[in-house]
Amino acid sequence: MRFPTRTQVAIIGAGPAGLLLGQLLHRAGIEAVILEQRSADYVLGRIRAGVIEQTTAALLDQAGVGARMRAEGLVHHGFSLCVDG
Numbered sequence: 094m095r096f097p098t099r100t101q102v103a104i105i106g107a108g109p110a111g112l113l114l115g116q117l118l119h120r121a122g123i124e125a126v127i128l129e130q131r132s133a134d135y136v137l138g139r140i141r142a143g144v145i146e147q148t149t150a151a152l153l154d155q156a157g158v159g160a161r162m163r164a165e166g167l168v169h170h171g172f173s174l175c176v177d178g
Contacts, residue, residue, distance in 0.1 A: 101118075101124050102124070107129035117156050120157065145166070
């Protein structure tokens, strides 16, 4: 594996936060390297989010990685509480 000769940022962990941060930095023109001890198949195969808040969904869209979420995700329309009937 080759790394850029001058990397500005090192990100430890290729979980959702590390991968999103890497994408946002890339889009901003900032070189970064993401270090992960597990294999790529392991990281990509994990389902990590059950619910994504609206702000996070907007950030994924801004980062250019929200298309699959929009295509395959289920929209949660809230819930109702009932007390004493």
